[in-house]
Amino acid sequence: MRAETPVQSGRLAIEIEWDPAEHVWTAQVPALNNLSTYGDTYQEAADKCREAILGFLEASEKEGLPFPIAPTEARILLASLTDDSKAS
Numbered sequence: 001m002r003a004e005t006p007v008q009s010g011r012l013a014i015e016i017e018w019d020p021a022e023h024v025w026t027a028q029v030p031a032l033n034n035l036s037t038y039g040d041t042y043q044e045a046a047d048k049c050r051e052a053i054l055g056f057l058e059a060s061e062k063e064g065l066p067f068p069i070a071p072t073e074a075r076i077l078l079a080s081l082t083d084d085s086k087a088s
Contacts, residue, residue: 014049016042032056 016027019038025045028036029052037052039045
Protein backbone atom coordinates (compact mmCIF):
# COMPACT_ATOMS: atom_id res chain seq x y z
CA MET A 1 0.00 0.00 0.00
CA ARG A 2 1.35 3.43 -0.99
CA ALA A 3 1.48 6.27 1.49
CA GLU A 4 -0.77 9.22 0.80
CA THR A 5 0.81 12.42 -0.44
CA PRO A 6 -0.04 15.64 1.44
CA VAL A 7 -2.49 16.57 -1.31
CA GLN A 8 -4.23 13.17 -1.32
CA SER A 9 -4.64 13.25 2.47
CA GLY A 10 -6.34 16.65 2.34
CA ARG A 11 -3.52 18.31 4.28
CA LEU A 12 -1.48 21.12 2.80
CA ALA A 13 1.51 22.34 4.78
CA ILE A 14 2.49 25.98 4.65
CA GLU A 15 6.16 26.63 5.27
CA ILE A 16 6.74 30.10 6.68
CA GLU A 17 10.12 31.71 7.15
CA TRP A 18 11.64 35.13 7.67
CA ASP A 19 13.48 36.63 4.68
CA PRO A 20 16.09 38.95 6.18
CA ALA A 21 17.10 40.37 2.79
CA GLU A 22 13.55 41.53 1.95
CA HIS A 23 12.37 42.07 5.56
CA VAL A 24 9.20 40.04 5.00
CA TRP A 25 7.76 36.68 6.00
CA THR A 26 7.54 34.26 3.07
CA ALA A 27 5.05 31.41 2.88
CA GLN A 28 5.08 28.51 0.44
CA VAL A 29 3.14 25.33 -0.18
CA PRO A 30 5.46 22.58 -1.44
CA ALA A 31 2.56 20.29 -2.45
CA LEU A 32 1.21 22.96 -4.85
CA ASN A 33 4.33 23.47 -6.94
CA ASN A 34 5.72 25.79 -4.24
CA LEU A 35 2.83 28.22 -4.44
CA SER A 36 4.13 31.22 -2.51
CA THR A 37 3.32 34.63 -1.12
CA TYR A 38 4.63 36.97 1.57
CA GLY A 39 3.54 39.37 4.29
CA ASP A 40 4.93 42.03 6.58
CA THR A 41 4.01 39.86 9.58
CA TYR A 42 3.92 36.12 10.18
CA GLN A 43 0.12 36.21 10.42
CA GLU A 44 -0.26 38.24 7.21
CA ALA A 45 1.90 35.73 5.30
CA ALA A 46 -0.15 32.83 6.69
CA ASP A 47 -3.47 34.53 5.85
CA LYS A 48 -2.38 35.43 2.31
CA CYS A 49 -1.17 31.88 1.74
CA ARG A 50 -4.50 30.42 2.89
CA GLU A 51 -6.26 32.70 0.39
CA ALA A 52 -3.86 31.66 -2.38
CA ILE A 53 -4.44 27.97 -1.64
CA LEU A 54 -8.21 28.36 -1.75
CA GLY A 55 -7.95 30.37 -4.97
CA PHE A 56 -5.77 27.69 -6.52
CA LEU A 57 -8.18 24.93 -5.53
CA GLU A 58 -11.25 26.84 -6.70
CA ALA A 59 -9.64 27.71 -10.06
CA SER A 60 -8.56 24.08 -10.56
CA GLU A 61 -12.08 22.89 -9.81
CA LYS A 62 -13.68 25.52 -12.08
CA GLU A 63 -11.37 24.66 -14.99
CA GLY A 64 -12.01 20.94 -14.55
CA LEU A 65 -8.38 20.24 -13.78
CA PRO A 66 -7.74 17.04 -11.88
CA PHE A 67 -7.15 17.82 -8.26
CA PRO A 68 -7.81 15.43 -5.39
CA ILE A 69 -9.04 18.00 -2.85
CA ALA A 70 -12.20 20.06 -3.05
CA PRO A 71 -11.68 23.59 -1.63
CA THR A 72 -13.96 22.84 1.32
CA GLU A 73 -11.99 19.70 2.25
CA ALA A 74 -8.52 21.22 2.51
CA ARG A 75 -7.00 21.42 5.94
CA ILE A 76 -4.10 23.83 6.15
CA LEU A 77 -1.21 23.21 8.52
CA LEU A 78 1.37 25.85 9.42
CA ALA A 79 5.01 24.88 9.66
CA SER A 80 7.35 27.62 10.78
CA LEU A 81 10.88 27.11 9.53
CA THR A 82 12.32 29.81 11.75
CA ASP A 83 11.75 31.38 15.13
CA ASP A 84 8.66 33.54 14.68
CA SER A 85 9.83 35.91 17.42
CA LYS A 86 11.39 37.97 14.60
CA ALA A 87 7.95 39.21 13.50
CA SER A 88 8.00 42.84 12.60
